[in-house]
Amino acid sequence: SQTIHQWPATLVQPVGSPLSLECTVEGTSNPNLYWYRQAAGRGLQLLFYSVGIGQISSEVPQNLSASRPQDRQFILSSKKLLLSDSGFYLCAWVPPRAGARYEQYFGPGTRLTVT
Amino acid sequence: AQSVTQPDIHITVSEGASLELRCNYSYGATPYLFWYVQSPGQGLQLLLKYFSGDTLVQGIKGFEAEFKRSQSSFNLRKPSVHWSDAAEYFCAVVRMDSSYKLIFGSGTRLLVRP
Numbered sequence: 001s002q003t004i005h006q007w008p009a010t011l012v013q014p015v016g017s018p019l020s021l022e023c024t025v026e027g028t029s030n031p032n033l034y035w036y037r038q039a040a041g042r043g044l045q046l047l048f049y050s051v052g053i054g055q056i057s058s059e060v061p062q063n064l065s066a067s068r069p070q071d072r073q074f075i076l077s078s079k080k081l082l083l084s085d086s087g088f089y090l091c092a093w094v095p096p097r098a099g100a101r102y103e104q105y106f107g108p109g110t111r112l113t114v115t
Numbered sequence: 116a117q118s119v120t121q122p123d124i125h126i127t128v129s130e131g132a133s134l135e136l137r138c139n140y141s142y143g144a145t146p147y148l149f150w151y152v153q154s155p156g157q158g159l160q161l162l163l164k165y166f167s168g169d170t171l172v173q174g175i176k177g178f179e180a181e182f183k184r185s186q187s188s189f190n191l192r193k194p195s196v197h198w199s200d201a202a203e204y205f206c207a208v209v210r211m212d213s214s215y216k217l218i219f220g221s222g223t224r225l226l227v228r229p
Contacts, residue, residue: 043205043219043220044205044219046216049214051214092217094215103164104161109157109158
C-alpha cells in the first residue's frame with residue numbers, strides 16, 4: 001500500500017535561517033506531488049506541484065522553492081525564512097494511473113514556527 | 116475559472132443532531148468533487164468523492180454528499196453527529212488540466228456540543 005511521509009513533524013526556526021522540508025511517498029511511482037501551506041485559521045494555499053522528476057511549477061511567487069531530486073521525494077526549501085512563512089505545510093500526491101481520478105492523498109504535515 | 120465556496124465558516128451542532136455542510140462550485144462541465152476532513156494538527160483525510168453516476172455518494176465515517184447540478188452544490192451530510200466529528204471540513208474540485216490541482220474551499224469548522 002502507498003504511504004506518504006513528511007519530515008520533520010514540527011520545526012521552530014529563527015527569521016533569516018534556511019529551511020528544508022521533506023516529503024516522500026512509498027508504494028507508487030511517478031506520482032504528481034504537491035506542497036500546500038495552511039496559515040493559522042486559513043484555508044489551503046497551493047505552493048508548488050510536480051508532475052515528474054525535475055519538473056516543478058510554482059503557484060505563488062515567494063521566498064520558497066521546491067525540488068524533486070527523486071521520483072518519490074519532494075523538497076520544500078528556503079534560503080532565508082520570514083515570519084510570514086510560519087504555518088502548517090502539507091504534502092500530497094496523486095497516483096499516476098488515470099483510474100485514480102485525481103484524488104489527492106495528504107501527508108501528516110509539518111508545523112513550522114518562525115520566531 | 117473554477118472555484119469552490121463554503122459559505123459557513125463555523126457551524127455548531129449538538130451531539131446526535133444531523134449535520135449539513137454547504138459547498139457550491141463553479142465549473143461548466145461535470146466536476147470531480149471531494150470532501151476532506153482535517154482534525155487539529157493533522158493532515159487531510161478524504162471523506163468521499165464524486166466523479167459521475169449516482170448523485171448521492173457515501174463516504175467514510177457515516178458521511179454522505181449529494182451532487183446537485185442545478186444548484187451547483189455538493190453538500191455534505193451526516194444523520195447523527197458524534198463528538199469525534201469536530202474538525203475542519205474542506206470541499207474541493209479538481210482543476211481539469213494536466214496538473215490535477217485541487218481547488219479548495221475556505222473550509223468549515225464544525226464544533227460539536229455535548
